Amino acid sequence: MMQSTTGELSLSWSQVAARRLVRHGLDTPAQGARPAEIVRALCGAHAQVVSAAFWSIGLRSASLTSTAVKDALWSEHSLIKTFGPRGTVHLLAAQDLPLWAGALSALPPSHNGQSQEVRLTPEQTDEVVKVIAAALSDTELTIDELSEAVIAATGSWAGELVMPAFNGMWPRWRMALAQAGICGALCFGPNRGSKVTYTNPRRFLPEFAPVEERRALTWLLKSYLSAYGPATPQHFAQWLNAPRSWAKELFNALSAELEPVKVNGSLAWVVAGDSTFPSSLPQSVRLLPYFDAYAVGGQPRELLFPGRATQRALTPSGQAGNYQVLLVDGIVAGVWHQRRSGRRLDITVEAFEQLSATQRRELDEQVERIGAFLNAQPCLTLGPVNVGAHA
Structure with missing residues (x-):
């Protein structure tokens, strides 16, 4: 590390990658860490694909199993499945839910492209x-049961089929579903057979109340920079799906608590006093699942997804997370796929460059770790992956 001529700490991309590997628990799997501790460090685990969220947690632990993560979610309730950053489904640490609710509720509203007459x-x-919170206060309801309760309590306008959906039209009230999750009126319950259920997080957190806006936003920005920094207001805005102008205003408002640094000559920020970076890059090979936090939140994309990774591991719009990626020393260096049949787990890895003998041994260890996590017998194949992007 060196000081720039203008006073900021000057960092290379490899130093940034080294720090993020450590902060994300991808350098050395944790011994004894509980699922909620791991999720807190990531600022949430994306759970659009729940099995992927479980492996996001498991790969950062030396001993956790999928059963242990499931118990943390559905039995201990130290994890909560709800709507988080970008309005997408996440696993969040239950103890942080009041902070998440206060911060996400303070974001500028989004209309999701719906026309004025539909909103x-x-x-x-x-x-x-309010109706959702009351309907779920002491029970778990499927989406159809919740819909009946909302329409009965509010009126026919809530049930008008105006919202385009995957296989038809959804009722108007469902535009508020994610908002209910964001503000803490709703979270996911355990599936009822193949059906998703919803409940009220106050059943697990009786004293739940959203934290005051300024304190919550300060916590969120500092937590983000701890995990993903150095970063810019633009990076933060993209991570949250928030306006860039709003993110810039927040950075300015909290400037006394932030510290500028240079990354490959470009200005970025860390939390003031949190400017220690590893002196060397940890050597690691990891198999990241769909929508893993490291890939989704990592910026700049062109440095995290260099060369062939741009075409093979990002969508045409540059979105990350839709492919499972091979991470080598903090950089996306391949894609992979898994298929389970009984206890057999077939894993195919397509590396963009030939792996060294050491990297191949680490890949074998990672494959064995997946098998232990899932209580499966893994079988590794190196070759092309022909599976498309996950929606």
Whole structure:
């Protein structure tokens, strides 16, 4: 590390990657860490694919199993499945839920591209959220059961089929579903057979109350920079799916608590006083699942996904997470796929460059770790992966 001529710490990309590997628990798997501790360090585990979220946690531990993560979610309730950053489904640490609710509720509202005549008014949104909280206060409901309760309590307007969906149209009230999760009126319950259920997180956190906006946003920005920094307001805005102008204003408002650094000559920020970086790059080979936090939140994309990784591991729009990726020394260096049949787990890895003997041994160890996590017998094949992007 060296000081720039303008006073900022000057860092190379390899130093940034080294720090993020350590912060994300991808250098050395943790001994004895509980699922909620791991999730806190990541600022949430993306759970659009729940099995992928479980492996996001498991790969950062030396001993956790998928059963242990499942118990943390559905039995201990130290994890909560709900709507998090970008309005997408995440596993969040239960103890942080009041902070998440305070911070995410403070974001500028998004209309998700719906036309004015289709949108819920702010008053209608508030009404639906209150009804959802009440309907789920002591039970778990499927989406159809929740829909009946919301429409019965609010009126026919809530049930108008105006929202385009995968296989038809959804009722108007469902535009408030993610908002209900974000503000803490709703979270996911355990599946009822093949059906998703929802419940109220206050069943598990009786004293739940969203934290005050300024304190919550300060916590969120500092937590993000701890995991993903150095970063810019633009990076933070993309991670949250928030306006860049809003993110810039937040960085400016908290400037006294932030510290500028240079990464490959470009200005970025860390939390003030949190400017220690590893002196060397940890050597590691990891198999990241769909939507892993390291890939989704990592910026700049062109440095994290260099060369062939740009075409093979990102969507045409540059979105990360839709492919399972091989991570070598903090850089995306391949893609992979798994298929399970009984206890057999077939894993195919397509490396973009030939792996060294040491890297191949580490890949074998990673494959064995997946098998132990899933209680399966893994079989590794090196070759092309022909599976497309996950939606």
